[in-house]
Each structure stands twice: as structure tokens, then as C-alpha cells.
Amino acid sequence: EVQLVESGGGLVQPGGSLRLSCAASGFTFSSYWMSWVRQAPGKGLEWVANIKQDGSEKYYVDSVKGRFTISRDNAKNSLYLQMDSLRAEDTAVYYCARIRCSRTSCYIDDWGQGTLVTVSS
């Protein structure tokens, strides 16, 4: 059974930093692209970032470029999101997600339960 367990969320002041972690189990972590998706309170889903199996490719939504960094440690079956220069609009539940790739497409197929990040003074 696929398990994705996020941690590291909490309350942080504007301009501060936070590092989210996602512990993966139940599948061969090093074989999958991984993703972070967020959801502001009462709002819809917003894709944040993707990372390739070996970490050699990373993609971000424009609103977090230069502030957030996605990374992974395949030896520890872990995904990370380093969030710097946090703003109030970054307040959201952050989901770790697995990406399934066929020969022709890659899409999110499994999600963690999420960790809440609140940016407020």
C-alpha cells in the first residue's frame, strides 16, 4: 500500500522559512516523479512543484519560483520542500503526491494527507 506522510508544517511569520518533509513507503520511491500540491483554506487545488526520479529536473509554479526548492533523498525515501521568504498567500495545506508515468503521460495518482502551513504574524 502506498503511504505518503507529510510533516514539518506549522505557524511561521511572514518572511520566514519552513521545510516540509514527506516520507514515502509501499512503492519504489526512486522510480517515480514526485510532486507538491497545495490548497489554501476553503479554496481549490494548486500545483506547486515536480521533481524527476533522480532530481535532475525540477519544475515550479511561477508564484514560488526563487522562494521554494523541491528536493529528494532516494536513500531515505523522502521528498522535501524548502520554503523561504514565506508570504501570507502561501498559507495552505501542502500535499505530497506521487506521479505515475505511462509511455505517453504523467499524472498524480496518490496523495498524502497533507500538512498545514500558516503564515501569519
Next chain:
Amino acid sequence: DIQMTQSPSTLSASVGDRVTITCRASQSISNWLAWYQQKPGKAPNLLIYDASSLESGVPSRFSGSGSGTEFTLTISSLQPDDFATYYCQQYTSYPYTFGQGTKLEIK
């Protein structure tokens, strides 16, 4: 960026009804579209990928269709467990983008 627009935003229906949710893309995305179901306080759950492929374990009353810019999610006979919010998402190009969601409510 590719904009995804769902309609309606809210849908009221009864158990046993057949319902359809529409998702439109601002440009062609071929069939690179997924549908997710989300219940309050829970993570989303994959229902449909590649516009019309049913995810393993998802009941057959869910179906997806469409290609290019217009897509639909159909639930053939609503069950009590189906009342939730549904999102479409394109994965043809970065940034991946989601529709704003359709909340399916009990009439």
C-alpha cells in the same frame, strides 16, 4: 498557462441521478486530463486519467470523456458516498493546472 474552467461550480442532485460535470481548457490538451474527488478534510482521490481511463478500484458508475478542449465527468447513478468536490487537472504542460472545482451537493 493553460486555464481550466469547470461548470457548474455547484450541482445539487439526488441519489440515483445521472450527473455530468464539464471541464474546458483554454487551449488543446489532447487527452492529458485527470479527474479527482475530494471530501472535506481529506486528500484528493484519482478517479479518471487520460480523460477516459478509469483508475483501478474506482466504481464503474464514474466515466470520463472528451479530448482537445472539452471534457466531461459523468456519474451514472449517484450514490450517497459521491457527494464531494470534483476537480479536473491538465498535465500536458507546466504549470499543471486545476479547475476551480465542482461541489456536488445533496438536493
